[in-house]
Amino acid sequence: xxxxxxxxxxxxxxxxxxxxxxxxxxxxxxxxxxxxxxxxxxxxxxxxxxxxxxxxxxxxxxxxxxxxxxxxxxxxxxxxxxxxxxxxxxxxxxxxxxxxxxxxxxxxxxxxxxxxxxxxxxxxxxxxxxxxxxxxxxxxxxxxxxxxxxxxxxxxxxxxxxxxxxxxxxxxxxxxxxxxxxxxxxxxxxxxxxxxxxxxxxxxxxxxxxxxxxxxxxxxxxxxxxxxxxxxxxxxxxxxxxxxxx
Amino acid sequence: xxxxxxxxxxxxxxxxxxxxxxxxxxxxxxxxxxxxxxxxxxxxxxxxxxxxxxxxxxxxxxxxxxxxxxxxxxxxxxxxxxxxxxxxxxxxxxxxxxxxxxxxxxxxxxxxxxxxxxxxxxxxxxxxxxxxxxxxxxxxxxxxxxxxxxxxxxxxxxxxxxxxxxxxxxxxxxxxxxxxxxxxxxxxxxxxxxxxxxxxxxxxxxxxxxxxxxxxxxxxxxxxxxxxxxxxxxxxxxxxxxxxxxxxxxxxxxxxxxxx
Numbered sequence: 001x002x003x004x005x006x007x008x009x010x011x012x013x014x015x016x017x018x019x020x021x022x023x024x025x026x027x028x029x030x031x032x033x034x035x036x037x038x039x040x041x042x043x044x045x046x047x048x049x050x051x052x053x054x055x056x057x058x059x060x061x062x063x064x065x066x067x068x069x070x071x072x073x074x075x076x077x078x079x080x081x082x083x084x085x086x087x088x089x090x091x092x093x094x095x096x097x098x099x100x101x102x103x104x105x106x107x108x109x110x111x112x113x114x115x116x117x118x119x120x121x122x123x124x125x126x127x128x129x130x131x132x133x134x135x136x137x138x139x140x141x142x143x144x145x146x147x148x149x150x151x152x153x154x155x156x157x158x159x160x161x162x163x164x165x166x167x168x169x170x171x172x173x174x175x176x177x178x179x180x181x182x183x184x185x186x187x188x189x190x191x192x193x194x195x196x197x198x199x200x201x202x203x204x205x206x207x208x209x210x211x212x213x214x215x216x217x218x219x220x221x222x223x224x225x226x227x228x229x230x231x232x233x234x235x236x237x238x239x240x241x242x243x244x245x246x
Numbered sequence: 247x248x249x250x251x252x253x254x255x256x257x258x259x260x261x262x263x264x265x266x267x268x269x270x271x272x273x274x275x276x277x278x279x280x281x282x283x284x285x286x287x288x289x290x291x292x293x294x295x296x297x298x299x300x301x302x303x304x305x306x307x308x309x310x311x312x313x314x315x316x317x318x319x320x321x322x323x324x325x326x327x328x329x330x331x332x333x334x335x336x337x338x339x340x341x342x343x344x345x346x347x348x349x350x351x352x353x354x355x356x357x358x359x360x361x362x363x364x365x366x367x368x369x370x371x372x373x374x375x376x377x378x379x380x381x382x383x384x385x386x387x388x389x390x391x392x393x394x395x396x397x398x399x400x401x402x403x404x405x406x407x408x409x410x411x412x413x414x415x416x417x418x419x420x421x422x423x424x425x426x427x428x429x430x431x432x433x434x435x436x437x438x439x440x441x442x443x444x445x446x447x448x449x450x451x452x453x454x455x456x457x458x459x460x461x462x463x464x465x466x467x468x469x470x471x472x473x474x475x476x477x478x479x480x481x482x483x484x485x486x487x488x489x490x491x492x493x494x495x496x497x498x499x500x501x502x503x504x505x506x
């Protein structure tokens with residue numbers, strides 16, 4: 001089903017290339033000397049997480065497609081419990097986003113380099129939790145709304161705020177200097193946990209937000225994953241009963 | 247002329263049907279300005295800060311251009327849908343010449359961009375200061391030229407793509423190339439430096455220099471911030487861009503709606 005989004009995938013790949021080849025490269029010349037040395041690598045790692053987030057969100061669009069084309073009825077006729085269905089969708093959504101982001105992670109590793117493969121392996125595995133959690137969040141929002149247009153708009157706005165109020169593009173110390181309120185929100189953002197974890201995994205340890213690493217980020221992601229998976233399961237189950245998706 | 251106004255009115259009515267979408271878009275633009283630009287303010291090196299005053303001030307005209315581009319480009323999506331669903335047959339049955347129809351669509355796309363962009367431009371003025379009346383007229387005229395050119399570019403893309411997915415992909419490519427290869431996010435001098443160092447190919451540097459989005463953003467900055475200096479090249483770039491794409495779109499649209 002994911003491959004149906006081939007044009008969207010092409011689009012995201014172009015976005016990835018434009019982000020690192022233009023914005024990353026040029027912005028690294030614009031920042032303060034203390035950050036300039038590592039900013040390009042820092043930004044490339046952030047773009048990988050932005051991409052992982054945006055592809056994990058795709059599952060929500062599938063929910064609307066299925067409701068529109070009557071696939072829900074078919075799914076409900078399968079010998080699978082509602083809980084298994086949602087959990088499967090959430091995990092499936094996360095895994096398929098990894099399939100897409102995999103080559104981009106390889107490009108990022110080529111650009112950044114890899115200091116400690118074990119750290120990277122730990123970060124890579126923990127990022128699955130992030131992808132599953134984002135898929136769960138997308139499912140939760142999708143089943144809570146009746147219109148795919150509203151979903152599209154809400155995800156766009158959420159994406160704008162969740163990415164900008166995270167450390168994907170800039171270190172926490174600069175967010176703190178800019179605004180205390182932004183810094184508080186950035187600290188509790190799962191995208192910050194994922195960005196920190198990925199950077200720790202590839203050896204960009206300057207400007208990490210969370211301590212001790214990787215434990216703090218992993219705990220954050222575990223909480224995020226469980227929260228949205230179980231909220232998603234509960235809401236999805238309720239909506240499925242009695243044709244609530246129609 | 248009356249027929250053109252009717253077409254513009256039709257497209258404006260369509261535009262306001264997307265009010266939630268527009269609200270979403272404007273909140274994304276404001277998130278860029280009030281979160282991203284505010285944080286980058288702290289990150290910009292003193293050398294660059296000397297050139298641009300502050301990143302927030304520098305980026306405010308940029309975000310105005312982003313909003314103008316996104317909203318003026320929306321007309322293409324509607325035209326692509328009309329062509330795919332053959333709604334243009336209805337358009338052809340109206341007592342309007344094809345030229346009037348094409349001009350009406352083109353101008354509507356541009357004017358919609360101007361309407362959407364106005365609150366962003368006003369926000370820019372509120373934070374950076376108001377220009378003098380002649381400067382304001384030049385800014386509005388230049389932005390209208392830019393919006394019409396973007397509308398033309400969008401219509402030309404819409405009539406040359408056979409599916410919504412292809413249109414959206416083409417739109418994404420145009421967006422990313424024009425946005426990132428311009429002075430919207432960073433000063434042109436940085437791209438030129440990278441070109442001189444051999445990091446950025448020369449054609450990319452040239453594209454950034456002639457990019458109408460660079461000209462639009464820099465024109466507003468020149469009046470509100472005094473940097474970069476205003477040059478007539480900015481107006482020239484916008485006139486050339488607008489003329490090329492307005493003409494191409496008018497003829498391409500007239501041709502596609504006559505196709506059996």
